[in-house]
Amino acid sequence: MDIENLHSGQEFKELPDTYTIFIIEKDFYNQGEAVYPIERINLATGKFFEDGEHILYVARAEKSA
Secondary structure (H helix, E strand, C coil): CHHHHCCCCCCHHHCCCEEEEEEECCCCCCCCCCEEEECCECCCCCCECCCCEEEEEEECCCCCC
């Protein structure tokens, strides 16, 4: 996706933020949250990668009987 948003000569930091949204049938984290934001972390440093890419898992609401 990055190559489509960057022109020749532009810096990587000029990329717009992107969001990937997954609608999930069940709360597979079992924490009762409606939305789970996911960010990438550098495991060696513990710091956020801060690349402007964001992932959201949205749990579909259960219907009341």
